[in-house]
Amino acid sequence: MTEKGTWKVKKGLAEMLKGGVIMDVTTPEQAQIAEEAGACAVMALERVPADIRAAGGVARMADPTVIKKIMDAVSIPVMAKARIGHFVEAQILEALGVDYIDESEVLTPADEEFHIDKHAFKVPFVCGARNLGEALRRIGEGAAMIRTKGEPGTGNVVEAVRHMRKVMSEIRRVQNLPEEELMTMAKNIGAPYELLKQVKELGRLPVVNFAAGGIATPADAALMMQLGSDGIFVGSGIFKSSNPEKRAKAIVDATTHYNDPKILAEISNELGEAMPGLEISTIEENQRMQERGW
């Protein structure tokens, strides 16, 4: 029997993206630059997070025309963002045929209490998380891929590092936990018990875990990989830099050769200016995108 949209198929696409770089693009031309540089997928947007942050106001799903044009321009998978809890934006994205939906804190949340029921869709979802409990709640709702939230649009990797370290250290803790303490930990971190049990058995999340939110250089990408990421999302970091082609390719190479400092030194040469960075403490707490999501 042939079955579409199964859990294996949804989770499987994320497995295929591993060791790769997913790049934010806003035009078909940028999408082609990303593909040419070796991106394993692109995220189709109207504006990159740095511009969303600068513009303020309400950030929504991109115009379907923009997404369609980008889908036509490249042969690699195309992802797009829906607002947290906005299941109709997700239905529209699924109808457009995008390959992955990011239920994303970069956009203004549409629901302050509930996320999308992602099991109800054939298209797979990726969601952001800052810790193990949040990651497992999203997986419980049907996310087939997780990424750190970091702090989008800042070019500052510190929050992504914090979130990846947090998830990894909680995973190590679960592994060493005696069975009888598992339920209480599940209660304390707000995680579904069955999924926490799976994490204990696997020694990792039951789905692929990427890094996102503030990655701007090849060294940032390799840092996140060495901390245990399965792959990298780069948002504003590429097309807000002075030489997107070269930087995109260098970040792809750094994600493959993350454990080889000689190669990293070679590819970090003469990349031009990175995107301007933002110190996290200068962003008011209520303006931090990572606080969105429940």
Place this chain on the structure above:
Amino acid sequence: MLIGVLALQGAFREHKQMLEKCGCEVVEVRKNIHLEKLDGLIIPGGESTTIGKLLEDWDLFQPIKERGLNGMPIFGTCAGMIILAKNIVDSDQKRLGLMDVEVVRNAYGRQVDSFEADLEISVLGEKPFRGIFIRAPYIKSVEPQVGIMAEHDGKIVMVRQGNFLSCAFHPELTDDDRVHRYFLQMVNDAKNYN
């Protein structure tokens, strides 16, 4: 037996786990030097354009091709199948071109069309093999020297040509190790022959 898994991008972890389960020693291949002493190589699923560019940038195409032509068994899954093929419909992307087949990329459509299906693969025995197809390619046509091992819905999804094996689906995402064991038998045979 030492098997390499090309680890530039894609689902190399799952192949590695499956091979280790079968009792092999496994090397992740990222550079030329990793190809030394290999008895066989797996090219995993991932994005074929990404893997192709990295193969080119890190000068791996020629050495892999030479090893293949000298008889080293190579097994490609999904993107790996595309990279092994001589012809790719509507694409000029880089490839090894070791198998005389014509493949169609993303042949079943986008991710929402990805599927699972039971396949009859006679060399693996009577029990069907669960094929997981993810934005999968299929083979449109083969030269006579290529053996067809599996079809789904009238489309060719698994082939063998001498020391080369490829499939459009992902045996590494299942618990069924029969396809990997078949490849390891090929590696064993090639070793005894040489």
